[in-house]
Amino acid sequence: MKLRVSGTQTTKQKFSSTLRGWLPILQANLDNLMETLEPFVQENPFITVTSGSEVVEKKFEKKNFFQEASKTSVSGTIEALTLDKKSLFQTLHEQINPPLFPTEKSQRIAYEIIENINAEGYFEADALHEIAQKLHVKSEEVEKIQQRFAYLEPLGVGALDLKETFLFQLQELSLEETLYENVEKLILNFESIESFNKEPLFHESLSVIKHFRNPPAIDFMEETKEVIPDIFIYPVDEGIEVRLNDAYYPEVMIDTEGLDENHSFVSQKIKEAKDLVDALEMRKATLYKIGLMIIEYQYDFFFGKAIKPMKLKDLADDLGRNPSTISRAIAGKYLSCSRGIIPLKQFFATALEEDISNSAIKEYMLELVKYENKIKPLSDLKLLECIETKFNIKMVRRTITKYRQQFNIASSSERKKLYTLTY
Structure with a gap:
């Protein structure tokens, strides 16, 4: 196997407190990376960030710390340019609050569950024990928190399967007791539903079920934006080429012209600006190395074979990173290859x-x-x-x-x- 490294790839290997401090940048998807940078831009008068998106050709406006703030904020600029509804995951994140999730522990578990909810709105059951191990809690605690998703919007989200999503949605309906029991009975016996056609209230119960969402996140699927991959894999004569989607990366420019760089405020802000540049480069370096390791482990997949067992810990060990850092790095990110656009998480299949x-x-x-x-x-x-x-x-x-x-x-x-x- 021969890998050809793209000339655009950074040579930075730095991983320090800088990256840990800018972890949201590593965790962000390409399509919301600009939004993630917004707080840094607001707090630093010497930074200008240009969107790398081929769709949005806009610049963040500098915030002048020495004059009255501009009436057009960065948030306003983003809001004006953004016409899409909130994503499923944004909608769920906003609901992880008391009283349903009253403790920090319950919220951590809920956030991990969200990371393992697929585009259709179902919770990937294989992840239950992985979440328990990762957070050092019992599997029963994860199941308990997963059941609370029955009270979140969209109704039925976070369920394990079709039956459970229907039961989640049933809980939120105000039905007469006998009808409720009949609907529940049909759901629990969905495989043989036709054998109940002579039961009382059968047609009324079936009418209720027909109004349930299936899949539960169907409203979000219809509004789903085009996925922007972070990594491209190209078969070439010499082997395989790995390339990052540089076209979508924001460009950070530091303007210090005419400033006294020895001034404590100025020097501090310049340091923070350089840290931001380093964080973006380290994001690239980390994802690029993840792309290389995926090819090393899954080389045959790119030529039509099945995905082989690959543990997140194996990748983390090879990269000299903490598994939680790598987990954040791959969450919600995609790889584009001849077999389509594939979530990075899919390469970490559970070994039977x-x-x-x-x-x-x-x-x-x-x-x-x-x-x-x-x-x-x-x-x-x-x-x-x-x-x-x-x-x-x-x-x-x-x-x-x-x-x-x-x-x-x-x-x-x-x-x-x-x-x-x-x-």
Whole structure:
């Protein structure tokens, strides 16, 4: 394997208290990096930041510390340029407050849960134990906090699966007791819902269920902006080229013309401005090295193979970083390659066995369903048997059911009905 390093890549290897102090810059996505820099710009009269976005060609205005503040603030500039609604994750973050999350501990757990909610609004169950280990709490505590998401907007967000998101949404409805119980009964027996068609209030209950959001974050999915990848992977004759999305990086300019740089206030602000430049460069350096390590671990993936097991700690050890820092660095960030735009977190698949990842299991399951007998579709139990035989591992059926639901694949009985309608 040969990696070709892009000439635009920084050579900085610095990691010190500077980066820890500017951690929000590392954690920010490219599309909100300018907004993250706003507080630094407001507090420093010698900084001008130009947006690297190809869409927004605007400059932050300097804040004059020696005259009355300008009527047009940076926030106002951003607000005027931003027409999009708040993202799902912004909406959830704003709700992590007392009384629902009264302690710092409950809020930390809630924020970690949000990091593991996918674009459809479902909580990725595989992350439950990882969150517990990361925060040194019991898994039961994470589950307890996850259940409180039933009271957040959008209704049903943070649920583990279709049934739970419907139950979350049901809790918020004011229904007559008998109707409520019937709706709950249908949800809990969703796989065999047709067998209840002679039950009292069946049609009324089904009408209630039809009004539930599925997936729970569907309103946000319709408004989703185009994803801006941080890393590009290009296959070339010599191997693979890794390149950062430099075009979207803000440019920080320090203006000290005519100033006495020995003055304590001026020298302090110049130092802070240089730290900001260093922080942006260190963000680039960290993400670039993450891109290189992903290629080293997942080289075959970029040529059509499945993702291999890769632990966050392995990457952190190789980079000489704290796992929590790397976790922040990859959260909400994407890699663009010939196979599409992929969340960086997807490369850190949970290993089922030493050489098998859950991603490989899922890919094989999708292949089985794609080529299954349309007259007799594969049940979850049969899918389980095929997977256990293929990979020589032991699993439980509910795991296969969970994987199937993650891809919005209907049950075997429902697929048989769909095939009948189609063919």
